[in-house]
Amino acid sequence: MERVNLLGADIDTYNFDDAVEYAKSKRGQVVTINPEMLEYAQKNADFANIIKNAELVIPDGIGVQLGLKILGHNVKRIPGIEFAKRMLAEFEGHPVALIGAKPEIIQKTVENLKKEFSKLNLVYVQDGYFADTEKVLHETADTKPELVLAALGSPKQEEFIYALKNRLPQTLMIGVGGSFDVWSGVVERAPEIYQKLGLEWLYRTLKEPKRFKRIFPALPLFVLKVLKEKWS
Ligand code: UDP
Secondary structure, rough: OOEEEEEEEEEOOOOHHHHHHHEEEOOOOEEEOOHHHHHHHHHHHHHHHHHHHEEEEEEOEEEEEEHHHOOOOOOOOOHHHHHHHHHHOOOOOOOOEEOOHHHHHHHHHHHHHHHHHOOEEEEEEOOEEEEEOOHHHHHHHHOOOOEEEEEEEHHHHHHHHHHHHOOOOOOOEOOOHHHHHHOOOOHHHHHHHHHOOOHHHHHHHHHHOOOHHHHHHHHHHHHHHHHHHHHH
């Protein structure tokens, strides 16, 4: 396995199964990275430091896969939502904490996951709209989960996990973005054809046009930056 640098951040190039095995044995923080996060890391040193110290950084989407390709690395993306689901299966019976999303969403997510994983052992469940972060960090650490999934959006989920790391050094913790929205059944995942083509972002943008303003300018700019890095 190789760690390759893309716009200042080191990204791991495991295939899906090897990433799963590595995460299970290594534990610590998993960052599922996308172009927006790389962009943010260039402006924010604290966030860049979190990525640098993560035990595993996986290329979540087609944007990062494309960026790596431009630099000559053929790496397959690992969708964070699939990686996290696999971890729930791997950790069946072990203590798990779920933190994030709106109250009704996390409630539905728990219901659905319990149906899917009969031995799911949830020791802590908390929605993502809390005021007292220290309290939630403390409560999470107290329940001693072996797996933490944080769905707080980025950079909040990465900061939250980073703050938990020294309190739970043997725990695997993954920032999972909008995964609970999908698992709850409230937000549908893009149809398979979009997934296969790596065009989930396009599907989501069509469904939710306000994302367009956020995502669309970011992608070409990201590609330009990578090209600049390649030629410099
Ligand atoms: N979220 C949260 N607390 C917050 C902000 C966001 O729990 O303070 C949740 C939000 O409800 C959603 C998830 O974080 O379930 C991801 O949000 P978004 O889609 O904006 O982030 P992305 O995955 O695009 O980074």
